[in-house]
Amino acid sequence: METEGVGRMEAEGNGRGYLAERGWRSWAFTLDHKRIGAMYLWTTTVFFLIGGVFALLLRLELLSPQAHYFSNHTYNIFFTLHGSMMIFLFIIPAIPSGLGNFFIPLHLGARDVAFPRLNLASYWVFAAGFLVIIGSLVAPMDTGWTFYTPYSAKTGAAVTTLSLGVFLIGMSSILTGLNFIVTIHKMRAPGMTWHRMPLFLWAMYATSIIQVIATPVVGVTFLLLAAERVLGVGFFDPAKGGDPVLFQHFFWFYSHPVVYVMILPAMGIVSEVIPVFSRKPIFGYKAIAYSSLAIAFMGFLVWGHHMFTSGMSPLANAIFSFLTFFVAVPTAVKVFNWIATLYRGSITFESPMLYALTFIFLFIVGGLTGPFLGAMATNVQLHDTYFVVAHFHYTMMGGTVMGFFAGLHYWFPKMTGKMLNEKVARIAWALVFVGFNVTFFTMFIAGTRGMPRRYAEYLPKFHTENVISTIGSAVLALGILVMCWNFLQGLRKGAPAPSDPWRALTLEWRTASPPDVENFHEIPRVADWPYGYGTPKA
Amino acid sequence: MSHGSTGSRRTYFAVFAALLLLTVVTVLVSYVDLGLLNVVVALLIASVKASLVALFFMHLKGENRLVWGFALVPIFFLALILLGTLTDTMLR
Numbered sequence A: 001m002e003t004e005g006v007g008r009m010e011a012e013g014n015g016r017g018y019l020a021e022r023g024w025r026s027w028a029f030t031l032d033h034k035r036i037g038a039m040y041l042w043t044t045t046v047f048f049l050i051g052g053v054f055a056l057l058l059r060l061e062l063l064s065p066q067a068h069y070f071s072n073h074t075y076n077i078f079f080t081l082h083g084s085m086m087i088f089l090f091i092i093p094a095i096p097s098g099l100g101n102f103f104i105p106l107h108l109g110a111r112d113v114a115f116p117r118l119n120l121a122s123y124w125v126f127a128a129g130f131l132v133i134i135g136s137l138v139a140p141m142d143t144g145w146t147f148y149t150p151y152s153a154k155t156g157a158a159v160t161t162l163s164l165g166v167f168l169i170g171m172s173s174i175l176t177g178l179n180f181i182v183t184i185h186k187m188r189a190p191g192m193t194w195h196r197m198p199l200f201l202w203a204m205y206a207t208s209i210i211q212v213i214a215t216p217v218v219g220v221t222f223l224l225l226a227a228e229r230v231l232g233v234g235f236f237d238p239a240k241g242g243d244p245v246l247f248q249h250f251f252w253f254y255s256h257p258v259v260y261v262m263i264l265p266a267m268g269i270v271s272e273v274i275p276v277f278s279r280k281p282i283f284g285y286k287a288i289a290y291s292s293l294a295i296a297f298m299g300f301l302v303w304g305h306h307m308f309t310s311g312m313s314p315l316a317n318a319i320f321s322f323l324t325f326f327v328a329v330p331t332a333v334k335v336f337n338w339i340a341t342l343y344r345g346s347i348t349f350e351s352p353m354l355y356a357l358t359f360i361f362l363f364i365v366g367g368l369t370g371p372f373l374g375a376m377a378t379n380v381q382l383h384d385t386y387f388v389v390a391h392f393h394y395t396m397m398g399g400t401v402m403g404f405f406a407g408l409h410y411w412f413p414k415m416t417g418k419m420l421n422e423k424v425a426r427i428a429w430a431l432v433f434v435g436f437n438v439t440f441f442t443m444f445i446a447g448t449r450g451m452p453r454r455y456a457e458y459l460p461k462f463h464t465e466n467v468i469s470t471i472g473s474a475v476l477a478l479g480i481l482v483m484c485w486n487f488l489q490g491l492r493k494g495a496p497a498p499s500d501p502w503r504a505l506t507l508e509w510r511t512a513s514p515p516d517v518e519n520f521h522e523i524p525r526v527a528d529w530p531y532g533y534g535t536p537k538a
Numbered sequence B: 001m002s003h004g005s006t007g008s009r010r011t012y013f014a015v016f017a018a019l020l021l022l023t024v025v026t027v028l029v030s031y032v033d034l035g036l037l038n039v040v041v042a043l044l045i046a047s048v049k050a051s052l053v054a055l056f057f058m059h060l061k062g063e064n065r066l067v068w069g070f071a072l073v074p075i076f077f078l079a080l081i082l083l084g085t086l087t088d089t090m091l092r
Helices: A008-012 A024-028 A033-061 A072-108 A116-138 A159-186 A199-231 A244-255 A257-278 A285-301 A314-342 A351-368 A370-374 A376-382 A386-416 A422-448 A460-493 B009-030 B037-057 B065-089
Strands: none
Touching (some): A033 A072, A033 A116, A072 A116, A072 A199, A072 A386, A199 A244, A244 A257, A257 A285, A257 A351, A257 A386, A285 B065, A314 A376, A314 B065, A351 A370, A351 A422, A422 A460, B009 B037
């Protein structure tokens, strides 16, 4: 990015930057967006690892067609905890609240977010939320992460407590989204027009809008569920004039758009990484930018495709199925533009690029298996089978988590001031890539052959697929362990990072590694877009 | 940043009185059996009350177009959830 008034000299003042102050108070009461982002990253990563342990326990149980290690009830608890933790405590907050908090102001050329105190409040509301969720373990949930009525209205598990926890997490998500919307509107550096913003910011803007608009709906839904359980109001109970399918409408009105809260930020990261490691200007900047908004909008129109077998009216089924196919358009716009960016680029395969390319590959598989579930006829066959499990793990783990890993490897030098061991990072990537595909591609096959999800026991004819999948999950876990070890080693004894190790042009690379407390000594003036790679200036 | 007119104390009390009056109307209407229209009337009155709060107490009146946009866009999404849900429940 061509800037005036700020040069590379500013970036030279290395040291510990924003990490200089020590002691728990310097973290607990910090207003620095980078520290708050780092706290989110640590917290969400811990829940990712715990959720992963539950996944491994599930895979262990599925090694054999009969229940071996746990009771069926324990199995139900484990998949509920796996889903709830991964969704609410990791994948929704990790990129927006973690990497977003850290890099939105840096990308904008700002000293902080618009409301730093609100930002800190959002973290502590999040912390209150996960403490309440942990408290709900006294009577662990066994409803699945979807909390469907009528079972969730009747079970003796701590549904009300967990709902309250998710309510708080949702509130934190709204505060973060609101903060980012105002920050992007109001805190852009002089000269940074909307069309000079990095694409990560467009993605985060679209994400924030979904967070602010959709999250209140699930909050209210959980309050209605709590009212039903505690006060006996019959919102979802047919005997009292309620409707259990209404719960699904409300739940998916939030939970479908929220899959774009998960995926859009990862797409933003990929849009940053691809041009840097292709040394080419991003192809179709405006198409990628506006497709983020289009995805956010379209995401609100298709929630009913989760409910084709719920007894919903045939007209509603047809409308939701029809609309679902339109979501593919803006998503494909992004994929084609990334591929066009790669075309004839000087591509290098550093670890962030490996994960970004993995995102594209796996997300295409995940995306293209979506239409089978969006079409009513095939949905009836595939609903609640392992095909669905494979589809959403390809989009959410193959997509979002790979994008997250790309972001972590890309920005690790900036966040910590240390370089990662690139060789170990590539070994970890190879294990993750192989392990992921062995684990989840097998599930497509088991699903199309009719294996239902959420059962501890299964017919012997699915045994081979399950053994292969469990072996894959072990390889995947090993890859993630190696990656974590590499991060910790990098933190402890990584080589000092220069201010711009990837020769990237967005503004965060104009600051020191790690950046100082208020990021920029002098607010930069922006005179160009940030994707002028392959030109003499870059 | 532009700030909307904060209005006079008299306006605030007038709006407050209107909110109280509308609350009384809501209660009274609930005693008249209008069938399905009871819900419609209750929601209409609630919408008017919410609009008064937004316009005067939250200073939306006099705000710029961007802030109006952010205030109005969620109404579209509210209509969407009502439409999508009713397409199912009314035609099941």
